Amino acid sequence: MKHIIILGDGMADWKVKELGDKTLLQYANTPYMDLLAKNGRVGRLKTVADGFHPGSEVANSSILGYDQSKVYEGRGPLEAASIGVELAPDDMAIRCNLICIENGNIKNHSCGRLETEEADVLIKFLQEKLGSERVHFYTGIQYRHLLVIKGGNKHLKCTPPHDVPGQPFMPLLVKPEIPEAKETADLINDLILKSQKLLADHPFNKQRVAEGKDPANSIWPWAGGYRPNMTPLTVTYPQIKRGAVITAVDLIRGIGRLAGLRCINVEGATGLYDTNYEGKAQAAIEALKTDDFVYLHVEASDEAGHDGNLKLKLQTIEDLDRRLIGPIYEAVKNFDEPVSIAVLPDHPTPVALRTHTNEPIPFLIYYPGIEADSVQTFDEIAAVDGSYGLFEGDGFINEFMNN
Numbered sequence: 001m002k003h004i005i006i007l008g009d010g011m012a013d014w015k016v017k018e019l020g021d022k023t024l025l026q027y028a029n030t031p032y033m034d035l036l037a038k039n040g041r042v043g044r045l046k047t048v049a050d051g052f053h054p055g056s057e058v059a060n061s062s063i064l065g066y067d068q069s070k071v072y073e074g075r076g077p078l079e080a081a082s083i084g085v086e087l088a089p090d091d092m093a094i095r096c097n098l099i100c101i102e103n104g105n106i107k108n109h110s111c112g113r114l115e116t117e118e119a120d121v122l123i124k125f126l127q128e129k130l131g132s133e134r135v136h137f138y139t140g141i142q143y144r145h146l147l148v149i150k151g152g153n154k155h156l157k158c159t160p161p162h163d164v165p166g167q168p169f170m171p172l173l174v175k176p177e178i179p180e181a182k183e184t185a186d187l188i189n190d191l192i193l194k195s196q197k198l199l200a201d202h203p204f205n206k207q208r209v210a211e212g213k214d215p216a217n218s219i220w221p222w223a224g225g226y227r228p229n230m231t232p233l234t235v236t237y238p239q240i241k242r243g244a245v246i247t248a249v250d251l252i253r254g255i256g257r258l259a260g261l262r263c264i265n266v267e268g269a270t271g272l273y274d275t276n277y278e279g280k281a282q283a284a285i286e287a288l289k290t291d292d293f294v295y296l297h298v299e300a301s302d303e304a305g306h307d308g309n310l311k312l313k314l315q316t317i318e319d320l321d322r323r324l325i326g327p328i329y330e331a332v333k334n335f336d337e338p339v340s341i342a343v344l345p346d347h348p349t350p351v352a353l354r355t356h357t358n359e360p361i362p363f364l365i366y367y368p369g370i371e372a373d374s375v376q377t378f379d380e381i382a383a384v385d386g387s388y389g390l391f392e393g394d395g396f397i398n399e400f401m402n403n
Helices: 031-039 056-063 075-082 116-130 179-200 203-210 250-258 277-290 300-306 310-332 395-401
Strands: 002-008 041-045 091-102 105-108 135-141 144-150 218-225 243-246 262-264 293-298 339-344 361-366
Touching (some): 002 056, 002 277, 002 310, 002 395, 031 339, 031 361, 041 395, 056 250, 075 144, 075 218, 075 250, 091 116, 116 135, 116 179, 116 203, 144 218, 179 218, 243 250, 243 277, 250 262, 250 293, 277 310, 293 310, 300 310, 339 395, 361 395
Parallel strands (some): 002 339, 243 262, 243 293
Antiparallel strands (some): 041 361, 091 105, 091 144, 091 218, 135 144
């Protein structure tokens, strides 16, 4: 049996008054998710272990069965793996957003949705002005980039910028968690302040301001660590002889590479509502013809949640169902070898809160011949009655891979 996990990042949500006190998954028109739930089995999964921040790096690697107490090193090393940056043992890799500061406040975590080609100009500029043998900036995707500090100390208190829209940035600068990390914290804060002076005068940002767009006028490093030690999925699950990850997000690509999966790039995959759903669906279908396992990640709902955009998040959920899950299901149901399908978010990103939470998320598993439970729809409320109950740790992936 082949296996595909379809993940709608941040898709879970809270009940919304404007939707008749329904969650977005309850309210949205999702015939394929409901079909798979009705004919499969449903449960809930705790993707964020106690003591960990509900970030996508924690949630997605937990879904794949990794024990965070053993592998967690923050986003930075995962994104280094994504873009092919080899880390030395004393290298600290830290996620480096390009953000928008306005009147001393963090206006947004993504400076108005940069294109990667635009951001590359700014990152190379920062490397020229601020880089050194010890400090190196690397271009990632869109607003998500990488800072590597040789000899950096990872014991830092960093605030994810998407958690604090509208708040003053100065009190949120990096703080050391132990005395030995003070030098690294001071270095990063100095880079932040210097970047603001440099980026404010860059022609690219002056043009954006003239056009009424948010400038990319500051870096914001967070979630640093060293190279994690992750056992490939092919070792943990011998039935996976070859696997693939499909995503527009460098963080997820990095998790996939460290998990031993090959990365499939899809033209037009953006990580936003305008992503190429059909292209990602077709890439997954083709991969299942040669691979045993596919991890298909779609970021759009998470970004809509961070923006607090209810209408757009509903659209992303319905697009995921109609334009991606539907075509995959219709294709694989005719495969000679059966395909097991799992659908789930990694964490909630409530539009009312505009950031991640750590509540358990709903999941479904369907494959030909599975004994269905009584759940008829796929959503947070119905999943409470699912026959799988509540999984933690590697419970979900073990059940999924060993069915």
